[in-house]
Amino acid sequence: MNKVMSNKLHIALYTLPAFLLITVLIFIPLVLTGYYGLMDWDGIGAMKFIGLENYINGIKDLKFWSSAYHSFLLAIFSTLSLALYLLVSLILASKIKGSDLLRKIYLIPMLLSSVAIAQLWIKVYNPSNGMLNEILVKIGIANPPAWLAEPSIVLFAIFIPILWQYAGFYILIYYAALKNIPESMIEAAKIDGASAFQIALKIKLPLIKEVVSVTVILAIVGSLKYFDLIYVMTGGGPNGASEVMASYMYKLAFASYDFGYGSAIGFLLLIITIIVTVIVRKLSTSKDPIEY
Amino acid sequence: MKRRNILTTLMLALVLSVVLAGCSDSDSGNSSSDKEVKFMHLWPEGSSKQHHEIVTEIIADFEKENEGVKIDVEVLSNEQYKDKIKVLSTSKELPDVGMTWAAGYLEPYVGGNMFAPLDDLIEKELSDTFIPGTAEAYALDGVTYGLPLELNIATIYYNKAMFEERNLEAPKTYEELENVIKVFNEDGIQPIALGNKDAWTGSLWYMYLADRIGGANVLNAAIDRSGTFEDPALIEAAEKVQNLVNENGFIKGFNGLTNDEAKGMFMNEQAAMYLMGTWELPNFTTNEDVPQEFKDSIGYLNFPTVDGKGDMDSFVGGTGVGLFVAEDSDVKEEAKKFAAFFVKEWGEKSVTDAGVISASKMDISSLDLPEMYIDIFEELNSASNITLFADVQMSPGVAQTHLDAIQALFGNSITPEEFAKLHEDALSK
Numbered sequence: 001m002n003k004v005m006s007n008k009l010h011i012a013l014y015t016l017p018a019f020l021l022i023t024v025l026i027f028i029p030l031v032l033t034g035y036y037g038l039m040d041w042d043g044i045g046a047m048k049f050i051g052l053e054n055y056i057n058g059i060k061d062l063k064f065w066s067s068a069y070h071s072f073l074l075a076i077f078s079t080l081s082l083a084l085y086l087l088v089s090l091i092l093a094s095k096i097k098g099s100d101l102l103r104k105i106y107l108i109p110m111l112l113s114s115v116a117i118a119q120l121w122i123k124v125y126n127p128s129n130g131m132l133n134e135i136l137v138k139i140g141i142a143n144p145p146a147w148l149a150e151p152s153i154v155l156f157a158i159f160i161p162i163l164w165q166y167a168g169f170y171i172l173i174y175y176a177a178l179k180n181i182p183e184s185m186i187e188a189a190k191i192d193g194a195s196a197f198q199i200a201l202k203i204k205l206p207l208i209k210e211v212v213s214v215t216v217i218l219a220i221v222g223s224l225k226y227f228d229l230i231y232v233m234t235g236g237g238p239n240g241a242s243e244v245m246a247s248y249m250y251k252l253a254f255a256s257y258d259f260g261y262g263s264a265i266g267f268l269l270l271i272i273t274i275i276v277t278v279i280v281r282k283l284s285t286s287k288d289p290i291e292y
Numbered sequence: 293m294k295r296r297n298i299l300t301t302l303m304l305a306l307v308l309s310v311v312l313a314g315c316s317d318s319d320s321g322n323s324s325s326d327k328e329v330k331f332m333h334l335w336p337e338g339s340s341k342q343h344h345e346i347v348t349e350i351i352a353d354f355e356k357e358n359e360g361v362k363i364d365v366e367v368l369s370n371e372q373y374k375d376k377i378k379v380l381s382t383s384k385e386l387p388d389v390g391m392t393w394a395a396g397y398l399e400p401y402v403g404g405n406m407f408a409p410l411d412d413l414i415e416k417e418l419s420d421t422f423i424p425g426t427a428e429a430y431a432l433d434g435v436t437y438g439l440p441l442e443l444n445i446a447t448i449y450y451n452k453a454m455f456e457e458r459n460l461e462a463p464k465t466y467e468e469l470e471n472v473i474k475v476f477n478e479d480g481i482q483p484i485a486l487g488n489k490d491a492w493t494g495s496l497w498y499m500y501l502a503d504r505i506g507g508a509n510v511l512n513a514a515i516d517r518s519g520t521f522e523d524p525a526l527i528e529a530a531e532k533v534q535n536l537v538n539e540n541g542f543i544k545g546f547n548g549l550t551n552d553e554a555k556g557m558f559m560n561e562q563a564a565m566y567l568m569g570t571w572e573l574p575n576f577t578t579n580e581d582v583p584q585e586f587k588d589s590i591g592y593l594n595f596p597t598v599d600g601k602g603d604m605d606s607f608v609g610g611t612g613v614g615l616f617v618a619e620d621s622d623v624k625e626e627a628k629k630f631a632a633f634f635v636k637e638w639g640e641k642s643v644t645d646a647g648v649i650s651a652s653k654m655d656i657s658s659l660d661l662p663e664m665y666i667d668i669f670e671e672l673n674s675a676s677n678i679t680l681f682a683d684v685q686m687s688p689g690v691a692q693t694h695l696d697a698i699q700a701l702f703g704n705s706i707t708p709e710e711f712a713k714l715h716e717d718a719l720s721k
Contacts, residue, residue: 042688043382044404126553127545128482128562146545148489151705154548237489238547239700254378257400257688 030270037264042257054264063240064265067248068272070155074162074244075223075276079216081163082170086212089174090200103175107168114165118232121161122148148234151241158230158242165229166222170215177211178204213284220280224273245269327623329630330387332366334373334613339552341581342574342646350637354630361626371490381406386618388627389634392438394429394611395680396687401616407437408617408624410631414439417632421639426651429611429680438614439635440651441642444569445609445672446496446595449576453589454481454564462593464604466504466532469596473541476564482543484536485563487554489547491695492683494702496567496608497536499682500595501529504602508677514715515685521715530701530708532598537702547703559586567595570649570668571612577662578647592664594671603676610680611651686719693718 037054039047058064088106092099109117124131127146136144147157181204189199205212227246230236236243236251243251249269253262331351335343344367351363366387368376373391380386386406392398401407414427414436422440430438450462455472458479463469476483488494502511506525513519514526536542543554543563551568558566559575559582575582576590594604615631617624639652647665649672656669672678683691697714700706706714 042400042403043378044400044406046404125548127548128543128557146548148548149545149703151703234548235489237491237699238703239696239705251692254375255688256692257378259382 033263033270034267035263036260037267039260039263041260043253043259044257047260050260054261055268057261058264058268061265063243064245064248064268066240067236067243067245070242071224071226071244071246073155074159074226075220077159078162078166078219078223082212082215082219085167085170086174086205088167089171089178090204092171093175093178093204094196103171106171109165110168110172112165114228115232117161117165118229122233125157149238151238154234154238154242158233161233162226162229166219170219173211173215174208177208181207216284217277217280221273221277224276225269245272326360326362327626328362328364329389329623329627330364330366331630332368332373332377332387332390334368334370334391336367336369339369342578343642343648346638346641346645349641350634353637354633357633358626358629361623361630363630384620386621388618388621388623389631390616390618391441391613392430392616393613393684394438394440395684396691397684398430398432398437399687402432402435402437405619408619408621408628409435409437410439410617410628411436413628413632418635421635421652423651423653426611430614438616439631440611440614441635441638442571442612443610443649443651443672444571444612445607445668445675445678446500446567446569447592447607447668447671448565448567448595449558449572449590449592450565451558451561451589452591454561462591463596464593465596465600466598470535470539470541472564473536473539477540482557482563483540483565484542485554485558485566486542486546487549487551488542488699488702489549490551491698492681493551493554493568494533494546494698495682495694496569498529498533498698498701499608499679500567501532501598502526503606503608503677503679504595504598505529505532508603508606508679511679511682512685515682515719517719521712521719522709527708527712530711533701534704534708537704542702547699561586569609569612570672573649573665573668574647577665578645590664592668605671605675606677607672607675607679608681609672609678610684614651690715690718690721 036047038049038051040050040053041047092103112120125133125147127133127144127149130147132147133144145153148154185203185207186199189203194202225246226244227250230242230244231247231250234242236247240248245265246269249262249265251262252258252265256262333347335347337344347365351365355361355363377386377390377392381401381404384406392401392407398407414422418439423443426440426443427436427438430436430440454476455462458475460472460475461468463472473483486493486497499511502525505528506523510519510523510525514521514523543549543557546554554563555566555568555572555575557563576587579587595608597604615634617627617631621627635652639650639654642648642650643654643656643661644659647662649665649669656666661669683694686694693714697706697711701708701711
């Protein structure tokens with residue numbers, strides 16, 4: 001088998017299918033998007049080459065930057081919420097009663113489609129007969145806000161379902177990583193008289209550092225290109241208050257029929273995501289890999 | 293050495309199969325003589341029951357009459373339909389027959405040669421079928437690209453029972469409307485159902501106020517650039533909109549609610565008024581799923597005047613959806629035949645079975661129709677003016693600006709002057 005793997009022809013053959021798939025499904029559309037961004041095109045009729053005009057307009061477009069700002073807020077919020085997920089995983093992994101059941105419950109939102117989650121939360125947030133406002137009225141808050149209609153609140157009202165949606169996913173990752181820590185190390189620490197808190201902070205966390213840094217990147221990249229739940233719940237509204245980069249791109253291309261400009265915005269979104277990812281990788285990669 | 297060869301051969305086979313699978317054409321079922329016409333419409337069984345049933349009937353009749361032609365149907369709800377049709381047109385895979393809106397909406401599709409000219413159908417098979425002006429709304433540069441199905445006007449539906457309980461009369465002026473709003477608010481009832489997440493709903497309110505304040509032509513002129521959006525009447529209309537918002541005229545959180553959610557509140561008697569197109573008439577007249585008691589309590593009123601000025605026989609409305617035939621359809625002849633058949637059948641069936649106001653000429657005196665339907669039909673016949681929905685008049689890019697601006701105006705996040713400026717900037721591009 002080693003002989004097979006050392007043959008260059010074989011290496012090429014083995015990687016060819018994946019390479020072809022990635023080329024056809026990812027690289028070609030990427031290049032095409034960048035190319036369409038150079039066009040004045042409504043998506044249907046003839047294209048007209050206009051050079052970098054769309055990109056320059058995009059950089060000058062206040063609406064684009066406000067949607068980028070919302071995307072960044074979401075990224076920060078998602079990253080911060082990782083701490084909460086980590087805390088929950090630490091508790092779950094310390095063999096509390098019923099942790100098995102809880103783990104399964106946390107995973108349920110991940111099994112639902114974003115559209116279903118959006119519909120569910122639209123009902124929860126309904127200003128007149130939604131669950132949330134009914135509870136608030138019952139506990140004495142006479143005039144609770146219309147969550148999805150107030151420009152100053154809507155973004156945070158949408159972040160909550162997103163936090164809820166991905167909780168299970170990250171908890172699962174952390175839980176698996178924590179379970180991978182050899183029992184003997186924990187036992188040794190216990191014998192040395194370390195408290196549960198000390199064990200978590202000094203042993204468990206450093207040992208799953210790599211996993212945490214991966215989840216940070218997942219959370220940030222996922223947030224920057226986030227689209228579906230926001231599109232269903234508010235469509236970016238009211239008046240752009242919950243617009244994110246991906247929904248703005250979609251609106252330009254598919255509602256305003258400005259496919260060229262939409263493509264340019266899409267390409268800018270890609271560039272921004274790559275830059276942020278590189279920065280985060282640089283900041284979070286440790287020089288000495290952990291070995292148990 | 294031998295084993296290596298086998299492995300190499302296996303790998304090659306795998307790679308080739310992946311590559312070939314990507315290239316193979318899925319279009320291999322065209323060997324039989326059956327022709328298939330793909331048809332997409334936007335009346336799902338759930339939310340548009342009567343429409344859905346009529347379409348199903350028409351398709352069955354057509355297939356019976358035209359052996360060898362099969363209609364392949366896909367149904368989506370309104371907003372999803374708009375999204376999908378755009379995606380399909382980008383990849384040049386439009387259904388053979390589908391639905392479109394008039395005027396500005398058509399422009400990119402006609403510009404991209406996506407829709408087939410239908411003048412021959414209208415001149416021959418469908419001559420004298422349509423109410424004057426309806427088919428013309430689908431024409432660009434003298435060529436018609438759509439067959440109109442509906443003609444709509446928007447009116448305020450109101451819950452007569454809720455009005456009577458409070459000794460209220462249907463408002464005839466803006467001041468009376470304000471008073472009605474005040475009384476309902478004091479009673480803890482939300483006055484007007486509005487789902488402004490879709491924004492065209494709020495646009496109806498703005499258009500009507502503009503019409504009452506500035507007359508029938510001021511908005512049209514601003515859009516076709518013979519006038520301006522900075523016209524004092526148009527700015528005052530925007531002010532009046534914000535007045536209604538500030539007086540809590542509309543249901544709570546309207547900017548985050550869809551039209552369907554708002555409609556639901558009106559149908560559940562949680563709101564007293566609802567400004568909407570006549571396509572909702574079936575829900576207030578013929579729909580069997582709606583309790584008769586509710587249907588009996590619903591009336592309609594023409595949009596009030598402002599300061600006693602404005603013509604109450606002037607309406608916002610126009611042709612709703614129409615049919616298009618795809619220009620590069622493989623079965624164009626059959627598709628056209630189906631579209632013509634559909635329009636002819638639709639005319640009477642939609643009126644009798646669904647209570648829709650059809651774009652086809654119709655003698656309704658011989659038909660047994662609900663009273664509200666007849667009243668509105670007469671209203672339509674004696675209308676002094678019908679201003680086409682603003683977002684349909686405008687080209688898609690400008691329409692999007694308009695809808696965003698409407699949402700901002702209703703949300704009090706821009707002033708009437710800024711509202712006008714946004715339109716001016718978008719229209720002068």
